[in-house]
Amino acid sequence: DTEVTQTPKHLVMGMTNKKSLKCEQHMGHRAMYWYKQKAKKPPELMFVYSYEKLSINESVPSRFSPECPNSSLLNLHLHALQPEDSALYLCASSQDQGMGYGYTFGSGTRLTVV
Amino acid sequence: DAKTTQPTSMDCAEGRAANLPCNHSTISGNEYVYWYRQIHSQGPQYIIHGLKNNETNEMASLIITEDRKSSTLILPHATLRDTAVYYCIVKLDNYGQNFVFGPGTRLSVLP
Numbered sequence: 530d531t532e533v534t535q536t537p538k539h540l541v542m543g544m545t546n547k548k549s550l551k552c553e554q555h556m557g558h559r560a561m562y563w564y565k566q567k568a569k570k571p572p573e574l575m576f577v578y579s580y581e582k583l584s585i586n587e588s589v590p591s592r593f594s595p596e597c598p599n600s601s602l603l604n605l606h607l608h609a610l611q612p613e614d615s616a617l618y619l620c621a622s623s624q625d626q627g628m629g630y631g632y633t634f635g636s637g638t639r640l641t642v643v
Numbered sequence: 644d645a646k647t648t649q650p651t652s653m654d655c656a657e658g659r660a661a662n663l664p665c666n667h668s669t670i671s672g673n674e675y676v677y678w679y680r681q682i683h684s685q686g687p688q689y690i691i692h693g694l695k696n697n698e699t700n701e702m703a704s705l706i707i708t709e710d711r712k713s714s715t716l717i718l719p720h721a722t723l724r725d726t727a728v729y730y731c732i733v734k735l736d737n738y739g740q741n742f743v744f745g746p747g748t749r750l751s752v753l754p
Binding site for chain 1: 684688
């Protein structure tokens, strides 16, 4: 299995809702990442997990809460989001943190906040 | 902030070679050049990377100038499926340095 699987593919949520994005990989990768991508912009790093511990938080608002339950799973919990948080949320993994050639990305979750 | 500059967009005829340039004039001696691409509505996909020497794989070739201040990604026979945004990224291949995407080049392969 050489894929990163993200669910759901599309999500519409209200500003008072709580929802979660899920990311899964079975490549034995020990680093996992969340990126946010607005339309016609490059992906921006949000969080990095290394060996199931939060390694980097790029000053992301607390309405985004990451969780790494085990080495194969990465969640992003969403609460009280704003319409400007609408974006494509990408998950990636790599064998170790920082290895540039080994990033595998999922297809993303397209989030719309209404 | 990105350490690279790329053209905003390029066109290429189907079947012809696509040559995508990237300037990285502030690259340091131990930084690698990576290329990824993002096809519409998909996640970025690794293409190739290099340090000093030219590199080739089944997808593309990477030509790095001798002074390492610029590089060119070559898709030898572009197809319509190569239409995508191509990102040139410079970073150390070790721990702690974030993977920062610049704006990239939007390549359109035309029939």
